[in-house]
Amino acid sequence: MTTTPETRPGVEQDLTDRFGALARTFVAELEAQGRLVEAGGAAALEQLRARFDGSRPDSAYQSAVDVIVDDCGFPQPVATRVATALNRRGLLGPGGEPEPQHDPAPGPDPLTPPARGSIVLPRARREQPQPPETAPVLTVVPVPDQAPTIRPAAAQPRGEEPPAAWSQAQALAVTVAARLQTQHADRLEVLQIEAADERVTVVIRAASLADWEYWLDAIDAPLNVPTRRAGWAQVAAGRIDGVDVHLTAHEVPRLLEEAEQASAESFYLWGRVYDLTRPLVDQRGLVWLYLGQRQEGGMPLLFQRSTDGPLYPLGSIVMGNGPLTALPEPPAEPVAAAAAVQEAGGEQR
Incomplete structure (x- = not known):
């Protein structure tokens, strides 16, 4: 486009109008941001800010804000938030000076463009774990007929309330369980003895019927205690010092069948299984014999050896004199054994 003398004044006027509108807009924005002052006002503001910063105890805070705004180019609200976060963490230090670090970490590398404006915090020093102190050795002094002062761990109920919340019945159950553990600690058939709420449970794996009969006496089961089979175990109940004791004996049903x-x-x-073909001795040492007679209900009738006394039911003898035990068979006499060998055509050695 060729500019002629006639059109030049019009173009200049158009440019003047446009630049004027742009200048007015720029000035309005400066006034809205509070950055427009009169001549000499900038120096006055700078002196006022220096005097105010010198009187404030947190001049380091304002210095940090100025550095973030001036050097890093971040807006004022962002700089204020960053400086506030640093001040809360104590990284600016009191009195406008950073806190001394006892073990400062290596300084960060020069900031790269992606890391501009990032906050670099010092790494806390990890303390070395101290070796645990050696626990004192506790000595348990046994006292006859009393439970130990240090209760066995298995006697304490699992998953129950702490000891402070136990009732009197629960505390008594724990005491009975501890006593059973102490008195029968050498029994190899024991699997578990512990208190369960207000009762005690005993679990064994019997190797013989003698183990089963031993624990019937240990839990103070009545002589006429009813027992029942539960799978491959026999269960019974006794009572010690007012606490119910439940006995579960594995393998006992099989042993009873074999007997x-x-x-x-x-x-x-x-x-219990009683072998009526052999002499039976009670807890008082009396020997009883069975001659094949029974009551109508099937209860065997026995009489005392070496007497002409009457017949007594087996149940009455057990309740009066305790459980009976079969006497061991006497060994064969040498003369009778030699005769038996000669009759068989053999030779005695």
Whole structure:
């Protein structure tokens, strides 16, 4: 486009109008931001700010804000938030000076463009763990007929309330369980003895019927205690110092069946198998014999050896004199054994 003398004044006027509008807009924006002052006003503001910063205890805070705004180019609100976060963490230090670091970490590398404006915090020093102190050795002094002062761990109920919240019945159950553990600690058949709420549970794996009968006496089960089979275990209940004690004996049903099959004539009564073909001795040392007579209900009738006394039911003898035990068979006499060998056509050695 060619500019002629006639059109030049019009173009200049158009440019003047446009630049004037742009200048007015720029000035309005400066006034809105509070950055427009009169001549000499900037120096006055700078002196006022220096005097105000010198009187404030947190001049380091304002210095940090100015550095973030002037050097990093971040807006005033962002700079204020960053400086506030640093001040809360104590990184600016009191009195406008940074806090001394006892073990400063290596300084960061020069900031790269992606890291501009990032906050670099010192890494806290990790303290070395101290070795645990050696626990004192506790010595348990046994006291006859008393539970130990240090209760066995298995006697304490699992998953129950702390000891402070136990009732009197629960505390008594724990005491009975601890006593059973202490008195029968050498029994190899024991699997578990512990207090369960207000009762005690005993679990064993019997190797013989003697183990089963031992624990019937240990839990103070009545002589006529009812027992029942639960799978491959036999269960019974006793009572010690007012606390119910429940006994679970594994393998006992099998042992009872084997004992019944091994005898030509046996009788099962209150958890025990009695071999009626052999002499039976009670807890007082009296020997009883069975001659094949029974009551109408099937209860065997026995009489005392070396007497002409009457017949007594087996149940009455057990309740009066305790459980009976079969006497061991006497060994064969040498003369009778030699005769038996000669009759068989053999030779005695």
